[in-house]
Amino acid sequence: MIIRKLFKFENAHIVRGCSSSKCRSSLHGHSYKVELLFASNFLDNGQMVYDFGLMKQNMKDLIESFDHSIAIWRDDNKEYIDAMKKNSARWVLLPVSPSAEQFSRVIFVMIDKLLELTTTINGEREVKLHSVIVHETDTGYAQAFREDAYSLNMGLINLEEFAFSEEVQKNWRDSNLLDKIKKRERFINPKSV
Numbered sequence: 001m002i003i004r005k006l007f008k009f010e011n012a013h014i015v016r017g018c019s020s021s022k023c024r025s026s027l028h029g030h031s032y033k034v035e036l037l038f039a040s041n042f043l044d045n046g047q048m049v050y051d052f053g054l055m056k057q058n059m060k061d062l063i064e065s066f067d068h069s070i071a072i073w074r075d076d077n078k079e080y081i082d083a084m085k086k087n088s089a090r091w092v093l094l095p096v097s098p099s100a101e102q103f104s105r106v107i108f109v110m111i112d113k114l115l116e117l118t119t120t121i122n123g124e125r126e127v128k129l130h131s132v133i134v135h136e137t138d139t140g141y142a143q144a145f146r147e148d149a150y151s152l153n154m155g156l157i158n159l160e161e162f163a164f165s166e167e168v169q170k171n172w173r174d175s176n177l178l179d180k181i182k183k184r185e186r187f188i189n190p191k192s193v
């Protein structure tokens with residue numbers, strides 16, 4: 001069975017090198033919709049694959065990092081990167097360019113790592129992240145499956161190379177969220193949410 005949970009955020013970016021001129025040369029924003037799809041052949045004590053409420057903790061915080069922030073590709077030109085960081089309190093620096101495709105891969109890797117490190121306590125079994133869909137507009141979206149997220153053909157997504165501004169980190173329930181994931185520390189799901 002597959003379940004899906006929708007998240008939303010507002011984000012600004014430039015996607016260098018693409019064919020659409022307005023997209024590659026002007027800073028612009030989108031109201032993103034992100035769908036996380038989880039799969040399991042089992043149900044938990046509440047007869048659910050994975051309680052949607054549990055997704056609104058650290059998973060939501062990771063996705064909300066992009067809300068009202070600027071997604072910056074670390075290989076963009078230094079002048080642009082410095083200007084974005086100087087003028088926006090909320091920014092996320094990524095090892096890949098922020099196209100819908102790369103956003104779906106980035107979010108896949110973040111959520112997948114978090115899920116892998118999470119001890120579930122309500123009978124959840126073999127819950128896997130199936131795919132991540134990122135709707136950039138009402139008419140265009142990208143869907144990353146596991147093989148896409150970890151495909152070297154599309155560029156390595158290494159969490160070590162992510163940087164979140166202080167203002168972004170301040171809004172995480174757990175201010176060490178990313179460091180804990182990087183250090184592969186374990187998370188235990190709350191009993192009640």
Ligand SMILES: Nc1nc2c(c(=O)[nH]1)N=C([C@H](O)[C@H](O)COP(=O)(O)OP(=O)(O)OP(=O)(O)O)CN2
Pocket residue numbers: 015018020023028098099100101136137139140
């Ligand atoms: N495959 C992709 N193509 C494009 C991406 C992308 O991430 N992946 N991104 C863009 C731009 O960010 C652009 O702002 C969105 O482009 P577009 O879909 O053309 O947006 P519109 O709102 O103009 O779409 P309409 O369907 O015409 O309303 C470009 N391409």
